[in-house]
Amino acid sequence: MMVLLQQKELNLKPMGLGDLFEVVAIERQSYIKPWSFFLFLNELKDNEYADYLVLKNENKVLGYGGMWNFYQYCHITNLAVAPVFRQKGYGCMLLGALLNRAGVRGARRVSLEVRATNGSALRLYEKMGFREAGIKKGYYGDEDAVFMNIALEDK
Numbered sequence: 001m002m003v004l005l006q007q008k009e010l011n012l013k014p015m016g017l018g019d020l021f022e023v024v025a026i027e028r029q030s031y032i033k034p035w036s037f038f039l040f041l042n043e044l045k046d047n048e049y050a051d052y053l054v055l056k057n058e059n060k061v062l063g064y065g066g067m068w069n070f071y072q073y074c075h076i077t078n079l080a081v082a083p084v085f086r087q088k089g090y091g092c093m094l095l096g097a098l099l100n101r102a103g104v105r106g107a108r109r110v111s112l113e114v115r116a117t118n119g120s121a122l123r124l125y126e127k128m129g130f131r132e133a134g135i136k137k138g139y140y141g142d143e144d145a146v147f148m149n150i151a152l153e154d155k
């Protein structure tokens with residue numbers, strides 16, 4: 001999938017092994033408890049339910065997102081944009097692409113967890129149509145998670 005935004009050519013592609021060093025660098029800048037290189041490697045190589053995308057400008061990874069597909073149900077596992085490229089619409093673009101892929105695969109519902117204090121992510125998910133479905137107490141050990149989901153037929 002290729003899109004034009006602000007005169008730049010952006011590419012949304014399935015994440016490949018060659019993207020992993022950049023993805024892990026962004027992951028470390030984005031999460032309190034980042035996934036390791038080997039966890040991403042395992043997702044790409046061995047998890048048949050995993051679906052990960054990278055957003056690239058030429059060869060540079062700007063952001064990425066992923067989910068697990070369980071047929072009628074998908075769960076977003078992570079979504080991050082490199083700090084210098086945030087608030088330019090790339091998070092929405094990645095999440096929109098994941099939702100489209102989930103829909104094409106026949107998913108009816110997509111869910112995720114987000115830290116209760118992560119205001120920017122909560123706003124992004126609400127803007128994209130996710131709604132709070134509950135609180136998972138102590139989910140992150142140090143913090144609660146807001147459990148959110150979206151019914152794709154409502155989009």
Ligand SMILES: CC(C)(COP(=O)(O)OP(=O)(O)OC[C@H]1O[C@@H](n2cnc3c(N)ncnc32)[C@H](O)[C@@H]1OP(=O)(O)O)[C@@H](O)C(=O)NCCC(=O)NCCS
Pocket residue numbers: 030031078079080081082085086087088089090091092093113114115118119120121123124125127
């Ligand atoms: C959450 C994240 C992916 C958003 O990416 P982004 O590219 O900056 O998001 P967008 O530019 O597409 O913004 C989309 C919407 O998100 C919300 N948003 C994004 N950044 C925000 C901020 N700093 N403050 C308030 N709202 C914000 C806004 O509603 C925005 O829509 P608007 O521009 O119309 O107001 C990014 O901040 C990030 O990588 N954070 C660290 C990792 C993370 O927390 N991931 C989510 C884990 S569940």
